[in-house]
Amino acid sequence: MPESLLFSHWLTVLQLLKLGIPWGAILDFTESEINLILGIETAFNQMKQEAEASQTAQVKARMPNF
Numbered sequence: 001m002p003e004s005l006l007f008s009h010w011l012t013v014l015q016l017l018k019l020g021i022p023w024g025a026i027l028d029f030t031e032s033e034i035n036l037i038l039g040i041e042t043a044f045n046q047m048k049q050e051a052e053a054s055q056t057a058q059v060k061a062r063m064p065n066f
Contacts, residue, residue: 012038 001009012034016026019041029037 015041 013026015038016029016034017023019037021037026034
């Protein structure tokens with residue numbers, strides 16, 4: 001197995017473990033299921049970042065300019 005593929009594999013496994021997915025479940029997932037989980041996690045992270053950016057912009061808009 002090429003080193004880059006091995007690195008990608010373990011990076012994916014670590015991401016899934018950080019999400020709280022048990023090791024046994026990770027071993028049973030298909031590639032499609034892993035891609036779905038990571039895609040959903042990415043979408044949630046993006047939504048969170050957009051909400052935080054919006055909130056920051058609202059706070060800055062309410063502050064007086066000196």
